Amino acid sequence: MVDVTREFQDIERAEPEDVELYHPHSWITKYVFSQDAKVIAIQYSVTAMAIGMVALVLSWLMRLQLGFPGYFTFIDPATYYQFITMHGMIMVIYLLTALFLGGFGNYLIPLMLGARDMVFPYLNMLSYWIYLLAVLVLVASFFTPGGPTGAGWTLYPPQVILSGTPGQESGVFLMLVSLVLFIVGFTMGGLNYVVTVLQARTRGMTLMRMPLTIWGIFTATVLALLAFPALFVACIMLLLDRALGTSFFMPTLVEMGQTLSYGGGSPILFQHLFWFFGHPEVYIVALPAFGIVSDLISTHARKNIFGYRMMVWAIVAIGGLSFIVWAHHMYVSGMHPMFGFFFATTTLIIAVPTAIKVYNWVLTLWRGDIHLTVPMLFAIGFIITFLNGGLTGLFLGNVVVDVPLSDTMFVVAHFHMVMGVAPILVIFGAIYHWYPKITGRMLDEAMGQIHFWVTFLGAYAIFFPMHYLGLMGVPRRYHELGEMAFVPPSAEELNAFITVVALIVGFAQLVFLFNLVWSLFRGREAGGNPWRATTLEWQTPTTPPPHGNWGKELPVVYRWAYDYSVPGAAEDFVPQNQPAPAGAAE
Amino acid sequence: MSQDRRWLLGGLAVVFGFVGLFLASRAGHGIFYWIGLIVFLAAVGTIFGFVRAAFDEAEGKAQTPQHLVPLTMLAVAVGSVVFHFLSPWWWSPIASNWGYIDQTIIITFWITGVAFTAIVVFLAYCLYRFGHQAGRRAAYEPESRRLEFWLTMGTAAGVVAMLAPGLIVWSQFVTVPEEAAEIEIVGQQWQWSFRYPGEDGRLGRSDTRLVSNDNPLGLDPNDPNGADDVVVQNVDLRLPVDRPLKVLLRSLDVLHDFYVPEFRAKMDMIPGTVTYFWVEPTRTGTFDILCAELCGVGHAYMRGRVEVMEESQYQAWLQQQPTFAALANGYARVTSRSPDGGEASARSSVR
Numbered sequence: 001m002v003d004v005t006r007e008f009q010d011i012e013r014a015e016p017e018d019v020e021l022y023h024p025h026s027w028i029t030k031y032v033f034s035q036d037a038k039v040i041a042i043q044y045s046v047t048a049m050a051i052g053m054v055a056l057v058l059s060w061l062m063r064l065q066l067g068f069p070g071y072f073t074f075i076d077p078a079t080y081y082q083f084i085t086m087h088g089m090i091m092v093i094y095l096l097t098a099l100f101l102g103g104f105g106n107y108l109i110p111l112m113l114g115a116r117d118m119v120f121p122y123l124n125m126l127s128y129w130i131y132l133l134a135v136l137v138l139v140a141s142f143f144t145p146g147g148p149t150g151a152g153w154t155l156y157p158p159q160v161i162l163s164g165t166p167g168q169e170s171g172v173f174l175m176l177v178s179l180v181l182f183i184v185g186f187t188m189g190g191l192n193y194v195v196t197v198l199q200a201r202t203r204g205m206t207l208m209r210m211p212l213t214i215w216g217i218f219t220a221t222v223l224a225l226l227a228f229p230a231l232f233v234a235c236i237m238l239l240l241d242r243a244l245g246t247s248f249f250m251p252t253l254v255e256m257g258q259t260l261s262y263g264g265g266s267p268i269l270f271q272h273l274f275w276f277f278g279h280p281e282v283y284i285v286a287l288p289a290f291g292i293v294s295d296l297i298s299t300h301a302r303k304n305i306f307g308y309r310m311m312v313w314a315i316v317a318i319g320g321l322s323f324i325v326w327a328h329h330m331y332v333s334g335m336h337p338m339f340g341f342f343f344a345t346t347t348l349i350i351a352v353p354t355a356i357k358v359y360n361w362v363l364t365l366w367r368g369d370i371h372l373t374v375p376m377l378f379a380i381g382f383i384i385t386f387l388n389g390g391l392t393g394l395f396l397g398n399v400v401v402d403v404p405l406s407d408t409m410f411v412v413a414h415f416h417m418v419m420g421v422a423p424i425l426v427i428f429g430a431i432y433h434w435y436p437k438i439t440g441r442m443l444d445e446a447m448g449q450i451h452f453w454v455t456f457l458g459a460y461a462i463f464f465p466m467h468y469l470g471l472m473g474v475p476r477r478y479h480e481l482g483e484m485a486f487v488p489p490s491a492e493e494l495n496a497f498i499t500v501v502a503l504i505v506g507f508a509q510l511v512f513l514f515n516l517v518w519s520l521f522r523g524r525e526a527g528g529n530p531w532r533a534t535t536l537e538w539q540t541p542t543t544p545p546p547h548g549n550w551g552k553e554l555p556v557v558y559r560w561a562y563d564y565s566v567p568g569a570a571e572d573f574v575p576q577n578q579p580a581p582a583g584a585a586e
Numbered sequence: 587m588s589q590d591r592r593w594l595l596g597g598l599a600v601v602f603g604f605v606g607l608f609l610a611s612r613a614g615h616g617i618f619y620w621i622g623l624i625v626f627l628a629a630v631g632t633i634f635g636f637v638r639a640a641f642d643e644a645e646g647k648a649q650t651p652q653h654l655v656p657l658t659m660l661a662v663a664v665g666s667v668v669f670h671f672l673s674p675w676w677w678s679p680i681a682s683n684w685g686y687i688d689q690t691i692i693i694t695f696w697i698t699g700v701a702f703t704a705i706v707v708f709l710a711y712c713l714y715r716f717g718h719q720a721g722r723r724a725a726y727e728p729e730s731r732r733l734e735f736w737l738t739m740g741t742a743a744g745v746v747a748m749l750a751p752g753l754i755v756w757s758q759f760v761t762v763p764e765e766a767a768e769i770e771i772v773g774q775q776w777q778w779s780f781r782y783p784g785e786d787g788r789l790g791r792s793d794t795r796l797v798s799n800d801n802p803l804g805l806d807p808n809d810p811n812g813a814d815d816v817v818v819q820n821v822d823l824r825l826p827v828d829r830p831l832k833v834l835l836r837s838l839d840v841l842h843d844f845y846v847p848e849f850r851a852k853m854d855m856i857p858g859t860v861t862y863f864w865v866e867p868t869r870t871g872t873f874d875i876l877c878a879e880l881c882g883v884g885h886a887y888m889r890g891r892v893e894v895m896e897e898s899q900y901q902a903w904l905q906q907q908p909t910f911a912a913l914a915n916g917y918a919r920v921t922s923r924s925p926d927g928g929e930a931s932a933r934s935s936v937r
Contacts, residue, residue, distance in 0.1 A: 251858025
């Protein structure tokens, strides 16, 4: 078995051809219709964060209603459902997926692999503009008759296209069109990421020398290419049901006393299609976070990631297994009970590689040299919140335990903790970590500390108690509790508490946004490698990296990505493109 | 730290302090007081930290290793455990035979609770013990096959320990006892209707296409089994205690879900199919029925009540209800709402 620590030899392989890049000559082709992955990455990131702010404000409105029901008369049930639907869809798809794959993927993949750019730069550019169009179509639904759809982000038929649900006039149509556009754009982008990782690695960069960030994004992209088609067809079929009166998902039904002209369709078919996409989707969000956090911990603890090979294996195993667990979202859907046995088993099996990753992150800290920088703090925050969220997943994955808990606030608390809080903490940590590479300046440390503590402690205080509301039986997607005999008045107090904390955490994000802009002009000059990291993106000849990334010559890689604190080395890190000393035996 | 940054951060801490004071002043609602107090204290602590850091810098003192961070992470773990045991928010007292589900939840809490606490405590210890100190380097250990093997085995054991009881109880959940009596629950936007089999113990056939003003649940008038069925709408569901029931679920329009927290069991109803679950109510009482699958704007209003009563009381009540056949002409519902449906949302009138 190859010893990962001893691969200092120059690997003999054909020289990859240095590509002739498209060189832009006008301001428009440099900064607007750019084919440079770095510019596209920033475009994706800014768009995703902007629409994410919209979803954040929607969450404040939702919490205002839940915390102080009846106080804000402009929020009625219909509006509330529109808020939750748009909040959920934007956050999952338009923010998290777009930011991790389109934002971090575009910026980091070429740089970390020693490539000059993505392999299909024109397609890459197109993918962003289609994504932007998808966002605009989605936002348009706020302004069209009837407003946006209020069917829940899961868009279950039959209610999604019926008159009892907001958005029947135009909102649901725009939502579905927007999703279709998004998927088209992300297929284009996805092809780029996958093919670049497979074909454009620089000399010496074997797959097992890639940083885990790349493994995470790469695997997530493969998942996306395989899973999004299921959502695509579901959206098309639902569009046809809505626009042409077909009955893919619509059974015979009587709506408010009127028998509609639908018949013969299967609502549960939509659920299968949606969740066949939907479960891999959460891993499309989680796997890049896993990869990135491994690199953050490793760099800031000056220690190689513990068990790199197992970490790679775990990422791939989680990715593969994620395709056979989907019906754990459907335990009480009325599907055949036998499925419950199968999916509970696969779901709890997927806990094993996930747990291994958690152990390895913590074991990386063991006997490390831990610098409590802001990225490290966010990485630690991720471990704790992801651990919490992942463990509550074991409740929900165990089919019979899910029976009382499904569709309660327990589920809401679980998925926010594991998909909302944890990956968002990684995104913040990643931005603090890579901002110096993108801009040449450091983000302000003290503002970062405030941002971290308020966000981490606040988000934990929001979602941890929420589990107990669900345990009590409080359902999700209720705009108010109303009269529930089994719910004590203290639950209303808890809702108010959660709301106030949520507003505080929300406002703390403004500190972060301010920091992003302020540091562009007043941030401390960073130099090329302020964190003294080993991975290739920190070894560019100039910072920020120019078009083409590497100057005249591509780097050559001699070692894996984690040579931190190597015994006997002069520095506590050895960059990947640093050759072994002549005649080295160690 | 630079001058203007010091002002900026000090200003920010002062803003938080004022936010805290403002919140605390809204003491009409007790929650505000406590949150306001915490925010204010946090702001004070932050300002204190900055002042001390400023003095340390001025005096040229080296930065001491931070113990605040590991302590806080430890506090998160300990606080979570304490919260769990002190929490007034817990499941409602069970009223059915599905105590096995509760037991499985307890097992899961123990296993996940121990895992969470152990890992976070270990994490906090690492932060405490291995913080950066000048002159000390990290260890270099790429992997340890043995350790990873045992951790994997341990995790697998934990998973099995939760999955095994879970699947055993699930197999009980999906195996309806022979002697279970059937009862049907029909959901529609946004009300509950119930149908009991009559003397013959069999529910008649039904079809959504037969739904009309006179036949709101779409029963087949040609099916003799349905002639003695009892249909009730917009009143309490009444059930006998200590008898296993197979609850058949139907929907006339969209997905709904019949959920009584005290019963634990629930299942979606899908228009176009009949789903089911089984349950045996084990204590008398009145409980809330909630819809647990988003069904449109009236979802939160789709409520009902179920009253579990002694067998004799239940039978007495059932005898008094009109059967489907008796109401073949001009169906009169046991309700005060107009027959043609009226407004879309239906606030349950029973309290």
